[in-house]
Amino acid sequence: MLKAKQAGLNDTAVIGVYIFYNLVYALCAFPIGIFADKIGLKKMFVFGLLLFSIVYFGMAFSTNIYTIAMLFFIYGVYASATEGISKAWISNISDRKDTATAIGTYSGFQSICTMLASSLAGLIWYQFGANATFIITGIATIFISIYFSFFVETKPL
Structure with a gap:
């Protein structure tokens, strides 16, 4: 939101961009969930993380309002590809009797x-500016994507 504001959008337009992001998220969640059931939750989750890194690298180098709007579109798709997917994945790998505890624990740690x-x-x-923040976050997300791709099992415990 701060990046959109720095790009020259007024407060009303920034709120509009946030509404746009939420609309994309809402519209994409169901079809992405269907697709995740076909390709696997882990693959979809990693895909979502890669979208997140694209958004953050894009935010680091973009000042064009239209590019930022496109990045918020991708950001909405990222949210669709990770939010519900992560909870579905947790419910698949936890014991049935502990599913609510597992999701609640995940949500608590996610908030913290x-x-x-x-x-x-x-x-x-x-300390270092917006670009450094976006670049560092993008790089960290790439490493997290690699971790999930190669070191995280998808089979139930």
Whole structure:
């Protein structure tokens, strides 16, 4: 949102971009879920992470409002490819009797880690600027994608 604001959008347009992102997310969630059932949750999750890194690298180097709008479109697809997929994956690998506990634990840790990551991103943004924040996040996401691709099992425990 801050990047959209820095690109010259007024507050109303920034809110519009956020609504656009949520609309893309909502419209893509169901078809991406169907596709994930066909290709596998892990593959879809990694694909979503790669989209996230594309968005962040794009945000680092773009000041064009139309490019930023396209990146928010991709960001909505990323959310569709990771949010529900991660919970479905957790429900597939946890014992049936522990599914709600597993998803609740995941959600709790996700919230804590999001807060910590956002704080760290804010510090990097403040010290080194927006571009450094986006580039570092994009690189970290590539490493996370590699980790999930090669070192994470998809079979139930």
